[in-house]
Amino acid sequence: MSAVQQYIDLYRSQRELIAGHSSQVMNALRDEAVALLESRGLPTLKDEEYRRTDIEALYAPDYGLNLGRVNIEVNPYEVFRCDVPNLSTLLYFVVNDTFYAQAQPVATKLPEGVIAGSLCEMSEKYPQLVARYYGRAADMKRDGTVALNTAFAQDGFFLYIPDGVIVEKPIQLVNILRGNVDFLVNRRLLVVVGKGAQAKLLVCDHSDESSVQFLASQVCEIFVDDDAVFDYYDMEESSENTAKVASVFVRQGARSNVLINGIVLHNGVTRSNYYSTFAGEHAELSLCGMGIVDKEQSVDTYTYIDHAVSHCRSNELFKYVLNGSARGSFCGRILVRHGAQKTEAYQGNKNLCASPLAKMYTKPQLEIYADDVKCSHGATIGQLDQNALFYMRSRGISESEARMLLMFAFTNDVIEQVRLDALKDRLRQLVEKRFRGELAKCSGCQACRQE
Amino acid sequence: MLKITDLHANINGKEILKGIDLEVRPGEVHAIMGPNGSGKSTLSAVLTGNPAYEVTRGSVEFYGKDLLALSPEDRSHEGLFLSFQYPVEIPGVSMVNFMRTAVNEQRKYRGLEPLSATDFLKLMREKREIVELDNKLASRSVNEGFSGGEKKRNEIFQMAMLEPRLSILDETDSGLDIDALRIVAGGVNKLKSEKNATIVITHYQRLLDYIAPDFVHVLYKGRIVKSGGPELALELEERGYDWIKKELGEI
Ligand SMILES: Nc1ncnc2c1ncn2[C@@H]1O[C@H](COP(=O)(O)OP(=O)(O)OP(=O)(O)O)[C@@H](O)[C@H]1O
Ligand SMILES: [Mg+2]
Numbered sequence: 001m002s003a004v005q006q007y008i009d010l011y012r013s014q015r016e017l018i019a020g021h022s023s024q025v026m027n028a029l030r031d032e033a034v035a036l037l038e039s040r041g042l043p044t045l046k047d048e049e050y051r052r053t054d055i056e057a058l059y060a061p062d063y064g065l066n067l068g069r070v071n072i073e074v075n076p077y078e079v080f081r082c083d084v085p086n087l088s089t090l091l092y093f094v095v096n097d098t099f100y101a102q103a104q105p106v107a108t109k110l111p112e113g114v115i116a117g118s119l120c121e122m123s124e125k126y127p128q129l130v131a132r133y134y135g136r137a138a139d140m141k142r143d144g145t146v147a148l149n150t151a152f153a154q155d156g157f158f159l160y161i162p163d164g165v166i167v168e169k170p171i172q173l174v175n176i177l178r179g180n181v182d183f184l185v186n187r188r189l190l191v192v193v194g195k196g197a198q199a200k201l202l203v204c205d206h207s208d209e210s211s212v213q214f215l216a217s218q219v220c221e222i223f224v225d226d227d228a229v230f231d232y233y234d235m236e237e238s239s240e241n242t243a244k245v246a247s248v249f250v251r252q253g254a255r256s257n258v259l260i261n262g263i264v265l266h267n268g269v270t271r272s273n274y275y276s277t278f279a280g281e282h283a284e285l286s287l288c289g290m291g292i293v294d295k296e297q298s299v300d301t302y303t304y305i306d307h308a309v310s311h312c313r314s315n316e317l318f319k320y321v322l323n324g325s326a327r328g329s330f331c332g333r334i335l336v337r338h339g340a341q342k343t344e345a346y347q348g349n350k351n352l353c354a355s356p357l358a359k360m361y362t363k364p365q366l367e368i369y370a371d372d373v374k375c376s377h378g379a380t381i382g383q384l385d386q387n388a389l390f391y392m393r394s395r396g397i398s399e400s401e402a403r404m405l406l407m408f409a410f411t412n413d414v415i416e417q418v419r420l421d422a423l424k425d426r427l428r429q430l431v432e433k434r435f436r437g438e439l440a441k442c443s444g445c446q447a448c449r450q451e
Numbered sequence: 452m453l454k455i456t457d458l459h460a461n462i463n464g465k466e467i468l469k470g471i472d473l474e475v476r477p478g479e480v481h482a483i484m485g486p487n488g489s490g491k492s493t494l495s496a497v498l499t500g501n502p503a504y505e506v507t508r509g510s511v512e513f514y515g516k517d518l519l520a521l522s523p524e525d526r527s528h529e530g531l532f533l534s535f536q537y538p539v540e541i542p543g544v545s546m547v548n549f550m551r552t553a554v555n556e557q558r559k560y561r562g563l564e565p566l567s568a569t570d571f572l573k574l575m576r577e578k579r580e581i582v583e584l585d586n587k588l589a590s591r592s593v594n595e596g597f598s599g600g601e602k603k604r605n606e607i608f609q610m611a612m613l614e615p616r617l618s619i620l621d622e623t624d625s626g627l628d629i630d631a632l633r634i635v636a637g638g639v640n641k642l643k644s645e646k647n648a649t650i651v652i653t654h655y656q657r658l659l660d661y662i663a664p665d666f667v668h669v670l671y672k673g674r675i676v677k678s679g680g681p682e683l684a685l686e687l688e689e690r691g692y693d694w695i696k697k698e699l700g701e702i
Binding site for chain 1: 557
């Protein structure tokens with residue numbers, strides 16, 4: 001049986017159960033998703049965009065799914081304790097793929113009109129609002145993993161910021177993976193930032209260090225309306241037994257400003273897709289990320305920026321440090337459509353292969369159909385600078401410390417992109433810890449506990 | 452303190468040092484001169500343990516220890532310092548972080564507690580004054596975008612921070628303007644004592660006017676072919692190297 005068939009069969013046999021534990025808005029897309037999955041399947045290594053991650057192999061095992069929404073006993077506050085100074089956030093948890101309602105800030109802490117919470121619950125409570133956005137940016141036809149997620153996702157996180165509202169405090173979502181059998185979770189995030197609104201969302205991924213395998217599928221849709229400002233930080237601090245297949249879809253209105261920063265500090269296999277579309281003029285996107293991988297870990301990033309209208313600006317910077325026999329891949333596609341004049345699009349991908357066995361693949365793809373544009377791209381794969389290493393050692397800095405300083409310096413400009421000072425500081429500590437070989441895993445997450 | 456015996460070294464299989472003998476005692480200043488490509492920088496690289504070079508024969512003793520058996524960092528901890536002919540730029544690593552790490556690793560080696568942040572900054576300030584290094588440079592990345600002269604000044608600043616027992620200054624005078632030369636040489640002299648020693652590699656007498664050598668050696672084709680007192684440097688300044696080549700029967 002092919003990897004995908006077991007999911008189609010599972011869906012057919014459990015259709016009622018799945019729908020019974022979710023909302024109408026989410027259920028409305030399932031049949032179409034499964035039909036697409038059946039006709040197109042999951043991506044394979046033959047697909048140009050998936051040559052470096054074997055999606056079929058990731059989905060092939062017989063995972064458990066919590067379709068009946070059985071309660072998983074966990075107190076996230078207890079499980080994830082933090083050993084570093086906290087960042088003060090509005091904190092929410094999703095355990096596996098279920099919103100954890102028992103631990104969330106009281107609604108009065110949110111500015112008036114802001115909605116944050118369980119996607120399933122909020123789509124029952126505000127069906128019209130959610131239906132206006134749910135599944136509208138995530139293109140199921142483009143990617144079988146998105147179709148599969150849409151077929152099975154029953155819950156996740158919903159964030160709505162009404163027009164003109166500025167949420168000062170960062171909002172944080174901690175995803176926790178737990179289980180005692182191999183487990184597949186299908187999580188869904190939906191973010192709507194109204195006209196002129198401002199917010200910052202930090203999503204952190206953790207998994208239980210257990211002997212079971214996790215596959216986490218996450219689809220995140222972000223709608224940023226005209227003149228709005230939104231930051232999305234995605235920080236993975238999972239473990240070697242975790243595979244993550246995540247897609248982020250961003251739609252930006254006129255004059256909006258969006259920052260996406262995807263950071264992989266510790267993981268097993270991670271595939272991240274970032275799709276972004278400019279729907280209004282004079283909008284700006286910073287899309288960046290970094291990854292530190294070693295052992296047999298792998299990180300594979302695909303970005304697609306669609307300059308559909310004129311006068312927009314995108315700035316892309318991804319940096320990876322590979323040790324051990326880690327694998328990395330970056331493929332960055334930029335499309336400047338006909339008539340999208342005065343587009344500025346810059347892309348950079350820099351990689352450091354710090355060990356002889358580490359391998360990195362990088363591929364920029366620029367497609368430009370307008371003539372009055374500024375576009376550039378650059379990709380490098382290098383090793384640690386031997387002269388710099390020796391220079392430092394000649395000053396008494398040990399080789400391991402010198403390597404650490406160089407690797408840290410290498411990633412620093414991605415950390416510098418963070419527009420949240422507390423997170424920046426915290427990231428520096430985590431990255432340093434990671435390079436020192438104490439796994440970055442604080443027993444939880446920087447903001448897992450506060451107050 | 453330093454005893455080099457019959458030192459031979461290769462780079463990429465090519466022999467550059469072909470039997471060097473040299474002894475340096477505390478309080479002494481040795482100048483090493485010699486035509487371009489004769490192996491002066493190679494000697495300093497080999498002494499400080501640059502892994503690009505392979506020692507094929509000979510020995511080096513530093514305060515009774517087998518220097519060649521030590522890692523570059525431990526050579527530094529033992530009190531050896533090289534002011535690089537070409538200091539390396541390290542983007543993204545701040546001078547402060549770099550120096551703090553270096554100083555504290557040295558302290559650790561000597562069984563001392565790391566310096567507190569205030570004490571460290573105080574030390575930085577003190578030592579910066581010795582070579583009049585601009586505070587702005589100290590807050591930037593290591594050597595990044597520094598001018599040639601600023602880099603050299605920064606080398607001597609680092610020397611002041613680490614207080615070595617033996618310093619090798621590889622063409623520290625090149626790239627310095629007249630005032631900077633005076634300041635940097637003055638800095639070196641301030642750091643001089645009965646207990647430490649200096650090897651000055653240079654092409655010109657003008658540096659030796661400031662840092663008076665006790666001995667002058669001529670390195671040529673990987674060997675020290677002539678040694679003498681300070682007058683040898685003056686003679687070289689006047690006559691160049693041809694007369695030495697003649698003595699060697701080359702011309
Ligand atoms: N990587 C290398 N491979 C081969 N030969 C090298 C390498 N590096 C240096 N050399 C050679 O070693 C010789 C000695 O070089 P070195 O830098 O020690 O000279 P130097 O005396 O310091 O000269 P200068 O006065 O110009 O600074 C030169 O002939 C140089 O070309
Ligand atoms: Mg030289």
